[in-house]
Amino acid sequence: xxxxxxxxxxxxxxxxxxxxxxxxxxxxxxxxxxxxxxxxxxxxxxxxxxxxxxxxxxxxxxxxxxxxxxxxxxxxxxxxxxxxxxxxxxxxxxxxxxxxxxxxxxxxxxxxxxxxxxxxxxxxxxxxxxxxx
Numbered sequence: 863x864x865x866x867x868x869x870x871x872x873x874x875x876x877x878x879x880x881x882x883x884x885x886x887x888x889x890x891x892x893x894x895x896x897x898x899x900x901x902x903x904x905x906x907x908x909x910x911x912x913x914x915x916x917x918x919x920x921x922x923x924x925x926x927x928x929x930x931x932x933x934x935x936x937x938x939x940x941x942x943x944x945x946x947x948x949x950x951x952x953x954x955x956x957x958x959x960x961x962x963x964x965x966x967x968x969x970x971x972x973x974x975x976x977x978x979x980x981x982x983x984x985x986x987x988x989x990x991x992x993x994x995x
Contacts, residue, residue: 890951894958896927907923
């Protein structure tokens, strides 16, 4: 009975730890946001027709993404390899990224709503103090 209780306790402890990324790995939510920005950067770079220009811009744009997320390319690659070991987790991350991209696309394609103009307030008739004197 003690062994079963100990086993259940250890199983629960390890199950709870799986939600947190190991040391040196970007946490799942942060990694998802980083991957989203990488997808947006890739999409932008694919629109650049001149290959030389694209190569020059790629380095600085990827550096900007890593700086924005306070990480570097080595940690990104390690994290991507880590999440790739669990296809269900990686698939769920890509589904969330795809949903975010769809929402962003819809937002960008929707024309802004026109603000209703308020009718000008009627001015009170000014009293002429000079005419009464």
